[in-house]
Amino acid sequence: MFQIKNIVKHYNRTGKNVKAVDDISFNVHAGEILAFLGLNGAGKTTAIKIIAGLIKADSGGLLTSEDEKVDRNSISALLEGHRNLYSRMTAKENLVYFGVLRGLGLKASKQRAEELLTFFGLDDKANEFAQKLSRGMQQRLAVSVAMMQKPKLLLLDEPTLGVDYDNTQLLVESLQKLKAEGVAILFTTHELAIAERLADRVAIIREGKLVTDKIQPKSLQSEASYEYKLVVERSEKKSIQELASLYSLDVEDNCVPSINQSLLPKVLSAINPINIVSLTKKQPSFEQIFIKHARSTSC
Secondary structure, three states: OEEEEEEEEEEEEOOEEEEEEEEEEEEEOOOOEEEEEOOOOOOHHHHHHHHHOOOOOOEEEEEEOOOOEOOHHHEEEEOOHHHHOOOOOEHHHHHHHHHHHOOOOHHHHHHHHHHHHHHOOOHHHOOOEHHHOOHHHHHHHHHHHHOOOOOOEEEEEOOOOOOOHHHHHHHHHHHHHHHHOOOEEEEEOOOHHHHHHHOOEEEEEEOOEEEEEEEOHHHOOOHHHOEEEEEEOHHHHHHHHHHHHHOOOOOEOOEEEEEEOOOHHHHHHHHOOOOEEEEEEEOOOHHHHHHHHHOOOOO
16 A cells, blocks of 8 residues: 655745645555546646655655555656657667666566557557557557556556547556556546546545545445435524534535435434425536535535
8 A cells, every 4th residue: 555645745936835735645555546636726746746756745755554665666657648758769669668777677678568568459569659659559658668667556647638539448448457456556637537437536636635535436326425415594504504513514604515325314313403495315426526526616
């Protein structure tokens, strides 16, 4: 397991001290795909670059499950897609070059390159120059390069950006195979459909703060995922605010927009004799859940 622990990063922008990453902590487990989501400017890429070791954090860092510093050789990152490749080298030459660069040795690099070309469905493109490959193939090749030294943690920033449908499906399938081999994968994306399909778990960052890391897209259809929206008489606004505080619920004016089904009986028991205007059952979509956490929403 990898622990992202209490990462903080400040920047000075136009004379103002801005906290781009505000004390975030979460874990990524072996054989898990974690989507790290947020709106533009939320701090995703800064956090990913800190985890990759490309930016120095003001405080905090990346640790193992034993609270020890991580061996950087166990991490690989793809932050700029096909731009990580040498365009006038073939697909295989790129892999071998980066393998040797990372200390694998020539023989081991050639063997690993063959394995990865097959794994990512690029064996028939081994001798094609990178610049001749489609954007999707370049992206798969770039992920292959990132996997040359068999990292335990793979970081991907917008891995499907600009990739067509067929190549996106192939890339998703390849990442699922890496997960099955025990690789921990942390990725960012603005494509919510990809996050919902690919991720075992989702973390959301808003204005530099981690607001949740417990969303499980594949469990959204379960009955336990249902939520309720509660609206009370305006005269009961103070009472509902006190109740929401008791159960750590968001409250907006005279409305509690989201109550988990498991908590509902306790809330209804405590709410008596507050006058209820409406109680609405809802099963939020993944997009609605993202919006709820990524930005403020109203009743």
